[in-house]
Amino acid sequence: MSAPAPSPLAIVDAEPLPRQEEVLTEAALAFVAELHRRFTPRRDELLARRAERRAEIARTSTLDFLPETAAVRADDSWRVAPAPAALNDRRVEITGPTDRKMTINALNSGAKVWLADFEDASAPTWENVVLGQVNLSDAYTRNIDFTDERTGKSYALRPDGELATVVMRPRGWHLNERHLADADGTPVPGALVDFGLYFFHNAQRLLDLGKGPYFYLPKTESHLEARLWNDVFVFAQDYVGIPQGTVRATVLIETITAAYEMEEILYELRDHAAGLNAGRWDYLFSIVKNFRDGGARFVLPDRNAVTMTAPFMRAYTELLVRTCHKRGAHAIGGMAAFIPSRRDAEVNKVAFEKVRADKDREANDGFDGSWVAHPDLVPIAMESFDKVLGDKPNQKDRLREDVHVEAADLIAIDSLDAKPTYAGLVNAVQVGIRYIEAWLRGLGAVAIFNLMEDAATAEISRSQIWQWINAGVEFENGDRATPELARKVAAEELEAIRKETGEEAFAAGHWQQAHDLLLQVSLDEDYADFLTLPAYEQLKG
Numbered sequence: 001m002s003a004p005a006p007s008p009l010a011i012v013d014a015e016p017l018p019r020q021e022e023v024l025t026e027a028a029l030a031f032v033a034e035l036h037r038r039f040t041p042r043r044d045e046l047l048a049r050r051a052e053r054r055a056e057i058a059r060t061s062t063l064d065f066l067p068e069t070a071a072v073r074a075d076d077s078w079r080v081a082p083a084p085a086a087l088n089d090r091r092v093e094i095t096g097p098t099d100r101k102m103t104i105n106a107l108n109s110g111a112k113v114w115l116a117d118f119e120d121a122s123a124p125t126w127e128n129v130v131l132g133q134v135n136l137s138d139a140y141t142r143n144i145d146f147t148d149e150r151t152g153k154s155y156a157l158r159p160d161g162e163l164a165t166v167v168m169r170p171r172g173w174h175l176n177e178r179h180l181a182d183a184d185g186t187p188v189p190g191a192l193v194d195f196g197l198y199f200f201h202n203a204q205r206l207l208d209l210g211k212g213p214y215f216y217l218p219k220t221e222s223h224l225e226a227r228l229w230n231d232v233f234v235f236a237q238d239y240v241g242i243p244q245g246t247v248r249a250t251v252l253i254e255t256i257t258a259a260y261e262m263e264e265i266l267y268e269l270r271d272h273a274a275g276l277n278a279g280r281w282d283y284l285f286s287i288v289k290n291f292r293d294g295g296a297r298f299v300l301p302d303r304n305a306v307t308m309t310a311p312f313m314r315a316y317t318e319l320l321v322r323t324c325h326k327r328g329a330h331a332i333g334g335m336a337a338f339i340p341s342r343r344d345a346e347v348n349k350v351a352f353e354k355v356r357a358d359k360d361r362e363a364n365d366g367f368d369g370s371w372v373a374h375p376d377l378v379p380i381a382m383e384s385f386d387k388v389l390g391d392k393p394n395q396k397d398r399l400r401e402d403v404h405v406e407a408a409d410l411i412a413i414d415s416l417d418a419k420p421t422y423a424g425l426v427n428a429v430q431v432g433i434r435y436i437e438a439w440l441r442g443l444g445a446v447a448i449f450n451l452m453e454d455a456a457t458a459e460i461s462r463s464q465i466w467q468w469i470n471a472g473v474e475f476e477n478g479d480r481a482t483p484e485l486a487r488k489v490a491a492e493e494l495e496a497i498r499k500e501t502g503e504e505a506f507a508a509g510h511w512q513q514a515h516d517l518l519l520q521v522s523l524d525e526d527y528a529d530f531l532t533l534p535a536y537e538q539l540k541g
Contacts, residue, residue, distance in 0.1 A: 010180070017131060035192045049224070079270070083394075087248055089112055090332060091386070091389060092369060092370065094373070095371055095372075097121045108155075113166075113167050114164040118132055119219075123444040129190075141205070169218055170195045175536070214248045226269050250330070251276050282459065302418065322366075325398060336359065336372045338452075355380050368396060369394075425468065431458075433490065
């Protein structure tokens with residue numbers, strides 16, 4: 001009798017996890033291996049193309065709509081596939097990682113959709129990658145419950161009809177999964193690991209539940225990257241024997257280059273497209289990254305001063321709504337990241353009014369739905385969209401033909417009056433250190449100063465520090481942004497954290513490591529494309 005065929009992928013340097021055999025089956029790994037064999041070479045080419053495009057932006061300090069795809073934009077006849085029933089009403093979406101408690105709370109939240117996040121809200125420890133898959137499979141088979149050891153509180157799923165529809169977000173194309181490698185020792189892209197394991201185990205199961213395998217696609221920078229995802233979907237559906245067009249994907253327009261290719265991205269995914277989403281922190285991070293050689297006119301003020309009503313952000317969001325509705329796709333708005341305080345009712349009152357105003361604006365601008373980070377915000381956002389939508393599932397019939405956005409409008413950063421402030425520098429350092437420390441402990445979604453922060457937060461924080469130093473910004477107090485000033489502020493913050501937490505907790509954390517990593521990516525002359533790349537090398541597990 002011949003020996004069984006060896007697993008096509010090796011699990012590398014990973015401690016065994018409870019129930020991992022349910023996820024890392026021979027059949028599932030064979031599928032991921034085939035995705036890797038077919039699509040990783042193209043992924044690598046597209047990552048190289050990103051670097052070439054960045055170099056071109058450095059040379060020209062501008063961007064424009066692509067001349068080679070003008071015919072796609074001019075052709076008014078094409079539309080994306082109609083939305084499946086489970087994704088037709090998306091008026092409120094809640095986001096969060098796939099730990100067991102969050103899985104139950106998000107599904108029970110009253111939101112229409114849960115963005116189940118393996119990306120920015122999840123630090124990619126092997127435990128989070130594998131057990132997140134276990135939790136989603138358990139949710140679909142209703143084999144999930146959770147008891148909080150600290151409080152004794154128990155959590156269980158509501159009836160199926162009351163649960164949010166899951167839209168799963170895999171990692172971006174740039175991140176590898178070091179714990180899964182092929183015979184040559186080449187790691188598999190994290191995107192293909194997350195997508196492959198989830199799709200293989202759950203695609204048919206979701207169809208049986210009257211839903212389907214739905215995805216959010218992060219960090220997309222071009223329509224060619226969307227084309228790659230579309231080819232992955234076509235292959236995957238054939239592989240497991242489900243109808244073409246079953247997959248639905250919503251693309252986050254959270255890079256400045258993608259903002260110039262919205263129609264082309266929808267076109268490439270048109271049989272599988274569900275919509276586009278308007279991000280904020282990653283979008284600003286992308287502007288800094290791409291235009292970091294562009295001089296003073298591209299210098300952003302404090303991140304909290306760049307609201308969605310800033311002229312260049314408004315151009316972007318209105319163009320997104322118009323583009324989506326022209327093509328029959330959902331336009332999904334940005335994040336309300338506020339975390340309610342259990343101790344300060346006044347803080348909550350002020351924040352809730354801001355959330356309500358933000359969601360009212362999105363609903364009135366034509367968005368079909370929006371994001372929140374906390375269940376307490378679901379009713380606020382729901383009310384804003386209910387007022388506009390009524391009984392309608394969406395407002396895709398509102399074409400926003402009044403919107404006209406020129407290429408220059410999307411990068412008119414200097415239309416803002418706000419300037420960088422010393423307090424903004426301090427906040428960037430504070431949030432950067434606190435977020436990175438939690439990330440190094442395996443936490444991707446972290447409440448800091450009453451806001452739910454994820455990896456995009458750390459990216460914009462370190463990008464602003466880098467940009468202000470390299471632009472020689474002078475703050476209102478007369479201080480100039482320099483490496484020395486950043487180090488001084490970081491040292492003061494580290495000492496403040498030590499006093500705040502106490503020596504024992506400070507020593508047990510990763511505070512010095514987080515401090516050092518923030519300064520590394522903020523002060524290095526060679527700007528790292530993604531903070532998570534050097535951070536992943538330091539992530540245990």
